Amino acid sequence: MVTISFKVDEQEARAxxxxxxxxxxxxxxxxxxxxxxxxxxxxxPRTVRCPHTGARIFAAADTLPPLTTEAVRSLLGDFP
Numbered sequence: 001m002v003t004i005s006f007k008v009d010e011q012e013a014r015a016x017x018x019x020x021x022x023x024x025x026x027x028x029x030x031x032x033x034x035x036x037x038x039x040x041x042x043x044x045p046r047t048v049r050c051p052h053t054g055a056r057i058f059a060a061a062d063t064l065p066p067l068t069t070e071a072v073r074s075l076l077g078d079f080p
Contacts, residue, residue, distance in 0.1 A: 008016065020030035046059040060067065 016030065017027060020027045023030060025033075047056045048059040049055070050057050065071075
């Protein structure tokens with residue numbers, strides 16, 4: 001088995017050890033798991049206050065166009 005070493009400062013080392021301990025695994029296993037290529041977790045949904053009802057609702061992603069009545073009608077057009 002190959003050994004890889006690298007340097008971190010004291011604060012980084014403490015953070016790595018603490019996270020490994022919280023997960024109940026060794027530092028080596030913790031770093032191996034972090035090094036595996038995996039998709040990034042999706043961002044946490046953002047909430048906003050509805051201007052009509054005042055209720056807290058999920059906000060659309062910034063990359064999406066605004067939801068319009070026409071778009072909803074189109075989506076539900078073939079709904080029974």
